[in-house]
Amino acid sequence: xxxxxxxxxxxxxxxxxxxxxxxxxxxxxxxxxxxxxxxxxxxxxxxxxxxxxxxxxxxxxxxxxxxxxxxxxxxxxxxxxxxxxxxxxxxxxxxxxxxxxxxxxxxxxxxxxxxxxxxxxxxxxxxxxxxxxxxxxxxxxxxxxxxxxxxxxxxxxxxxxxxxxxxxxxxxxxxxxxxxxxxxxxxxxxxxxxxxxxxxxxxxxxxxxxxxxxxxxxxxxxxxxxxxxxxxxxxxxxxxxxxxxxxxxxxxxxxxxxxxxxxxxxxxxxxxxxxxxxxxxxxxxxxxxxxxxxxxxxxxxxxxxxxxxxxxxxxxxxxxxxxxxxxxxxxxxxxxxxxxxxxxxxxxxxxxxxxxxxxx
Numbered sequence: 001x002x003x004x005x006x007x008x009x010x011x012x013x014x015x016x017x018x019x020x021x022x023x024x025x026x027x028x029x030x031x032x033x034x035x036x037x038x039x040x041x042x043x044x045x046x047x048x049x050x051x052x053x054x055x056x057x058x059x060x061x062x063x064x065x066x067x068x069x070x071x072x073x074x075x076x077x078x079x080x081x082x083x084x085x086x087x088x089x090x091x092x093x094x095x096x097x098x099x100x101x102x103x104x105x106x107x108x109x110x111x112x113x114x115x116x117x118x119x120x121x122x123x124x125x126x127x128x129x130x131x132x133x134x135x136x137x138x139x140x141x142x143x144x145x146x147x148x149x150x151x152x153x154x155x156x157x158x159x160x161x162x163x164x165x166x167x168x169x170x171x172x173x174x175x176x177x178x179x180x181x182x183x184x185x186x187x188x189x190x191x192x193x194x195x196x197x198x199x200x201x202x203x204x205x206x207x208x209x210x211x212x213x214x215x216x217x218x219x220x221x222x223x224x225x226x227x228x229x230x231x232x233x234x235x236x237x238x239x240x241x242x243x244x245x246x247x248x249x250x251x252x253x254x255x256x257x258x259x260x261x262x263x264x265x266x267x268x269x270x271x272x273x274x275x276x277x278x279x280x281x282x283x284x285x286x287x288x289x290x291x292x293x294x295x296x297x298x299x300x301x302x303x304x305x306x307x308x309x310x311x312x313x314x315x316x317x318x319x320x321x322x323x324x325x326x327x328x329x330x331x332x333x334x335x336x337x338x339x340x341x342x343x344x345x346x347x348x349x350x351x352x353x354x355x356x357x358x359x360x
Contacts, residue, residue, distance in 0.1 A: 094277070095139065099188050100149040104139040104350065105277045107205050114203055115296055116213075116330035125332045131300040132200050140197060140205045141347040143268040143279050144169040144287060145181075153184050160342035163245040167267040169285045169345045175313040175337035178288050178346045185348075196290040197349035199314045199332075200304045206281040206317070206329045208274040213328045214282060215274040225255040227324035233274075234283030235266045236327050240320040242266065248321070248342075255323055265320050265342075282317050282327040285345035289314040293334040312336060319343035 093106045115129035148166030150173075151157045160172045173181075175196075182194050197205065206215060213219040219229045226238045237255040240263040247262030256263070269279040291306030291314045306314070312334035318327035321343050326333070 094142065097189070097193075100152050100185070102145070102149055102348065103142040104348065105142050106137060107134075107140050107201070107276060108137050109134050110204070110209075112204055112207055112209075113211055114200060114330070116328065125334075126295040127330055127332060128296040128298065130296055130298060132204070132304060133300065133302040134201065134204050135303055136351075138197075138201060139350045140201070140276075140278060141349070142273075142277055144285055144345050144347050146170060146268055150181060153181055153188065158340070161244075161246060161264045164242070164265050165244075165267065168265045169268055169280070171265060171285045171345045172340050172342050173288075173344060173346065174340040175288045175315075177340065181346075182348070194348045194350045196288055196346065198303075198305050199289040199291040199316065200301075201349060202287065202289050202316050202347075203329055205276065205278060206274070208276045208278070210274075210329070213330070215329060216272075219324065219328070221324045223254065225323040225325070226257060227327075230283065230324055230327055232272045234271060234280070234318070234327050235320050236283040236318055236322050236324060237263070237320070238324065240264065240266065240283075263320060280317075282329070283322065284320055285317075286315040286319045286322075286333060286343055287317045287345060287347045289316055293332075315344060 094103055095106075096103050111131060111133040113129050114132045116127040117129055146167055147157050147159050147162065147164075147170045150159075150170040151166075157170070158172045158177070159168070159170050161168060178196060182196070185194055186192050208215050210217075214229060214233065216229065216233060219227045221227045230236055231239055237250070237253055238257060240250075241256075241258050241260035242262050242264040243260075244264070247264040249261065250256050250263035251259065251261050253263070265284055268284070271280060271283075273279045274281060292308075292310030293312040293314050294307035294310060297304075313336075314332060314334050316332065318331065325331070
């Protein structure tokens with residue numbers, strides 16, 4: 001009898017142990033399931049939050065400024081220093097065009113005073129100040145297009161200063177040449193991604209929120225040619241000394257205060273950028289813009305693109321041979337679209353909604 005009881009007890013304990021084991025196993029599975037659900041829930045919350053943050057705000061990247069927002073822009077710029085920027089610089093993006101290793105920075109929408117006060121350096125160029133609204137963000141090349149980037153698209157290098165090297169800006173290119181380069185690059189990238197900046201976009205990007213002669217502040221021009229304020233940010237006639245083969249003889253230039261024998265272009269991004277991260281907006285090479293040359297309007301304009309036709313195309317920024325008076329944010333220059341010279345290059349722009357984004 002006691003033996004049977006002992007066997008039943010053993011059997012009971014065995015059943016209890018098995019049920020306990022099953023219960024523990026089920027509890028573990030249930031606990032693991034709860035943990036998985038919790039982790040998944042947190043992940044989804046984070047993902048939704050990021051998507052809402054990206055879409056949130058009244059000034060989404062690529063969205064036009066219209067209606068009340070546009071009116072607020074104009075009002076704020078009139079009440080302030082003439083400049084209204086739509087987005088904080090902390091939110092700016094940059095992209096890399098991997099086919100030619102070209103970096104571009106996002107330029108936010110905003111408004112500014114375009115042109116220069118006082119008498120223009122060239123009497124035949126209109127620099128009348130007027131308000132301009134850039135209603136849509138765009139991308140701008142962080143640097144001028146280099147010789148190596150041009151050659152990778154066109155198969156040749158037209159530059160006069162080839163010995164400066166592949167990291168130096170391409171020059172000796174006409175506006176027509178630039179259009180062919182852009183056409184081929186767009187074919188490589190599979191769409192109409194790139195273009196030259198409009199003149200208004202160029203000046204807006206150059207100023208980067210400033211309203212002074214150069215984007216770092218006022219400029220004190222000596223003898224109409226030299227300005228120490230340009231030295232940190234621009235290669236111009238006062239500091240463009242170079243010693244590679246093929247440089248120009250600049251020993252007798254009045255602005256050559258260093259008395260060097262040769263001058264020429266320099267590698268891009270060796271000077272300080274503006275606050276939007278754009279290098280060499282002043283000096284090194286002049287940069288072609290999309291616009292035909294024309295007089296400025298007196299009233300406010302939104303996204304101006306210049307005259308519908310003309311004889312001359314605009315270029316901006318001054319170059320390695322330029323005096324200080326030409327290396328100002330508001331200074332204009334122009335020539336025939338087939339004109340090329342060792343001081344003329346380009347910088348790409350593009351409409352941001354066309355881009356395939358990549359990491360910074």
